[in-house]
Amino acid sequence: MPTLSLHQQLLHDVFEDAARLQALRRDELDLRFGLESSTEDVESESDVESNMSTTSGISAISFMSIDSAQVPEDSDAISNSGIDEIAADELYLRHMTALGERLHFLTTSRHLAVYKAVHKASQLHLVLQLYNENNPKRFRRNLRVFPPTFDALLNHIENHTIFQNQSNVPQMPVPHQLTIALYQFGHDENAAGPEAVAQWAGSSAGMVVKASRRVIVAFLALHDQVIRWPSAAEKKAAKEWAEADSCAAWMHGYAPIWHTGYALREACTSWRGILRPQVELFAQHAAHHPS
Structure with a gap:
């Protein structure tokens, strides 16, 4: 079976807690008012349990309040319910509210915990500036191409629309994205992983994935221009x-x-x-x- 992520596991736990709390609430109301579960109630409960894997079914469970149909309209019955019943009602509502707040947090939060910043030292300036001007061999050792080849590749892709966006936050400069992609393409196994490349480039692992993807898209657009049979x-x-x-x-x-x-x-x-x-x-x- 595939392993659930922490996010999925926490959502699953919330759904199970909500269903278990509702079952206890149903049993408590049956004992309080002498109600017996009908066949329709059993079928309804099975339907709820079968839908626990979906967000809509569980959100309905998590935010459900006391069912008004289960509360008697007889004022005498209400007056004889006692303080314990009121406390039980408040406890149920408090638990359901807490589950609803937890579900809202899990479905609206991208990060479940605050992580410490990972300190990184970027090698981009070293390669693109110093090695490019003074040490072509070390430039090639990092990117697997000489500076003139890098410049030629950059000229072919830097104006591609993949490197343009309408956001207020601009993209990383195209030379930096090409450098990250070439470094990743030139390595294998663990050294080519997003985390390893991110540590070398001083960026995030997500930026490594995006940069390599954008560079690939830009080069694929040149297929008909550069790929042909030799004369x-x-x-x-x-x-x-x-x-x-x-x-x-x-x-x-x-x-x-x-x-x-x-x-x-x-x-x-x-x-x-x-x-x-x-x-x-x-x-x-x-x-x-x-x-």
Whole structure:
């Protein structure tokens, strides 16, 4: 069975408490006025219990007051009810009001507790400013692209409507969002998780998810412009490069090109012995240097 979140579990507890309190109230009124539960009451109770998983059914239970149909109209009966019955009525109303307030809090609050701020130190200035200007290798180590490639990517997506909103609170600058996305794309396993990237970027985990999503949407809009089959001239140039960089037998694509100094049997397998084919990408501004 799927695990319930804390929010869902608390809502479920409120619903169960409301149903249990109503059942006790019904039994107490039956004893007080000598009423016996009819078949309709039993069916009504089963209907209420079956609807306990829905907000509408439970909100009706949580905010239900004393049923006027169960209170006798005989003034003598009312006068003989005694102080204990009045106290029971007040106790019931107090409990139902408390459950109603708890339900209102759970359905209107995004955070159930006050969390301590997580201290983070952003690396965005270090990468985008210092490394971009003075240390391209460290820039590439963080984002997996050189500064000119980053600038070219930014020019293609910075005007996309996904980065525009009508809110009074502006979005994070597009270069920062692209940096966060590239950092996440360039890492794997735990290092690519939203929490890890958020700690590196000095942002929230939600911002990491939003930034990566927006960047993906912006790049997908360029699909028809940048994704195409290579021309005959480009195929010929690729074959000539394969022949010059490896061996003539590979120029027609009989085997993948391993741009490495190791033997093929070692280069194409991981330390677990799993075949790991490689893909080389070419940037348009540096077509003669595989990145």
